Amino acid sequence: MKPKAILFDLDDTLWPIAPVIAAAEVTLHAWLTTHAPKVAAAWSIEALRAHRAELAAARPELLIDLGQLRRASLQAAFAAAGEAEHQVDGAMTHFFAARNAVTPYDDVLPGLLKLRQHVQLGAISNGNANLEVIGLAHHFEVSLAAAHFGAAKPDPGIFRAACQALGVAPSDAVYVGDDLALDVAGAQAAGLRAVWMNRRGAALPDGAPQPDAICATLDELLAWLEQQLAE
Template structure:
């Protein structure tokens, strides 16, 4: 259910010039992709680094990554570096050849990019880019060229290459600067209540909570609106334009 009427804009509010998007669970479902990628990687380890698969499980490798994440600020913004560090530690602990890790990372990256965008993504983005500047801001490392969506966006910022991650306001401000708009002229669309809704609003952008999975917002978090799909977002954006 949308929430279009809950937070009406002032007639004097700045018009929306840019729409920025989160990626995972906003433009495509990510959990099935990650589960498959983890399984394929573990099967690869069983064939090419059996000592690792015999001494670790998918869960124990994940738990070790979570522990490593607390040891280096880089790992908070670069999940690929975190995965490589976890594999390196596991390989070293059982005497496996670490030169194999590049192949393991390549396999995981290929599987990680085998996403299927929601059915509304391509048609709605194609229409929106006729009226707004579009960009993406993500903490993940999805390659939009590989996925086939890069042509919709004038700007795409990933935390691992930018050096800062959501909720830091500078990553939102950088996207706005690259699009030559002020934060108050931009809308951020994402599924995470804290990293997307709260962070975007604190950075001065309007926020849209995309709720594709019938979730419930935590108390006290108030987006400018919430939508269950991009068709509802498109309707809301045109309503905002009509109010200016």
């Protein structure tokens, strides 16, 4: 079937996220030093990170909304340090501003412009990237976030909901993402084709889900799409 829509994962597919989160946590801690000094003194970046991991393990339902997970962890840290909880709102606003200061890979902007000439575009993410703030929202007709949908990848429901919003059958859609379990296996279970965005050139692990294609850039994705459309 010739694809009618391509849906994208965001973090680590359209931009690298680890350095952005690391920088956002540094700037958040600096903000805490000024506005909630007792929290900053009692909780290092590493301690906050460890507490968030412990909270996620104890309350896995929070993993649907990573922003809510971070907020809950900060609320606990504020309470333990004796700081006013209303400051958490300011901390989260500051964090989100830094978290959305992403730099797309060089191929992303030209690639999206070219892809839009052939198919509809959408996005599905388990993270809390804000495409409006980032400046890419106009490229996508549909954008679903796990936090708003109420279920996270690899749940097939979020993939099917995005297809429904675009007005295409899952068999007419392709999902592109960097995670073999969440993106490739999740999309295929929902009836979509799946492209593994393998920007690091990693070998496909033994026993891993088999993607319908493997691409390192959006240029390679475009070449694959043009081949599909020509068949």
